[in-house]
Amino acid sequence: MRIRGLAIGAVLLTVLGTGCTVERHWGGSTGAGDGPVTIGLVTKTDTNPFFISLRDAASAAAAAHGAELTALAGQFDGDNDGQVRAIENLMQRGVDTILITPSSSTGVLDAIDRARGAGILVLALDTATEPADAVDATIATNNLEAGRKQGAYVRAALGATPARLFMIDGTPGSTVDTFRHNGFLEGIGLTDGDPAIRGREPANGDQHTAQQKVENLLQRTTDVNAVYTMNEPTARGAHAALRGRGLTDQVVMGSIDGGCEGVRNVRDGMFDATVMQFPAKMAEQGVAAAVEYGRTGAKPSGFIDTGSVVITDRPVPGVESQDTAWGLEHCWGDA
Incomplete structure (x- = not known):
């Protein structure tokens, strides 16, 4: 469903954790109100499984709290x-709280400042x-x-040895x-x-871009025995490039995400280890804080890890780990 006035470049994914709507004054509420708490969620994309999982968990949490989620x-x-356009859209809707995963850690600051100035709680x-x-x-x-855990592994x-x-990074500025x-x-x-770093390229978290970037690096040198990948899609792309050159057996590769597909990739030997995150916790805690703010005006602060x-499945001395069986019980995404 597309709502009138939705800005180009932002896609409406989920509207309303409950079945009713309420008209709010622009800028949100700083205290308890008669209607449900209203929450806006702005993710980087609607295609990355991590953000799909985060969105779905937020939607479920909002419904459980009787809140509305856009x-x-x-x-x-x-x-x-x-x-930025998504934040402006949510401000016009008068949400109480905006939860955002910023694509650029500095590029949305003006919009966030305007939202906070209007009384909206903003949580990253x-x-x-x-x-x-x-x-x-x-x-x-x-x-x-x-990142330190991946490097230590x-x-x-x-x-x-x-x-x-090779280092396959994410989005510059994040x-x-x-x-x-x-x-x-x-x-x-x-x-x-350090000269030990034989090549470094950004891939914006995208599998196909990562494959192309690693293929380009391999044209310069195949003398590589380790690959850092910023997330699991880039690890899959790097693996495809290494496999095309017959180099997978000589490379230790780690990643970060902990999606179910990524855990299966580790189990199947595509890469050696991944560092699991817990996006459902982020979403659930964010929604709980938004509900508390909408009902009482109380705000969280600081960093919540x-x-x-x-x-x-290849544990190493000095690095605490769990195996992929445990990982498949606790991963996010489609099991």
Whole structure:
């Protein structure tokens, strides 16, 4: 269903966790009201399984609380303008709270500031803004720690062999990309500019882009034994490129996400480990905070870590992990 006035670049995914609607004054409510609490969710895309899982969990949580949820998304990872238009759309609707996974950690700050100035609670999910206090609170994976776990795993799996590394990053300008990249380097014991890094390319979290970028890197050198991937779609793309050159057996590859497909990829040997996130926790805690704000005016603050776990069937010394059987019991997405 398309609603009149919905801006181009944002797609309406889910409307109304309950069956009724209520007219709100523009800017939302700062106290208890007679109608249901209204919540807007803005994700980076409506195609990445991570954000689909987060959206579905938010919708279910809103329905359980008797709240109304309107979910919007950018057209692609990095669609900053689409997210700004989505925030403006939600402000016009008069929602009490906006939950957002920013594509750019700085590109939506003006829109967020206008929303907060109008009395709307704004919470970042999954991706922190820069500065962090541009929103009221952030509910997310500690991405620096998740990256560090991936790097520590790859370092231990290589043993005494020096790393010869490709890095397949995410979307430039995103704190998720920056934190995971920096955390991985910390975990593997390298720094940017180290000659051990044989190539580095952004892939915007996209599988096909990652495959193309790794194929391009392999045209320069095949002397590689480790690959960092920012998320599981990029890991699948990297695997396809390595497989095309017959190099999969010589490379240790880690990733981050913990989707059910990604856990099966680890089980089937496509990559060696993934660091599981918990998007349902982000969504559920975000909705619970939004409901509390809509009913009482109480606001959360600071950073709320929803945790991460290394998933692998090839455990290594010094890195705490769970196997893929455990992972398939706890993963998000389609089981």
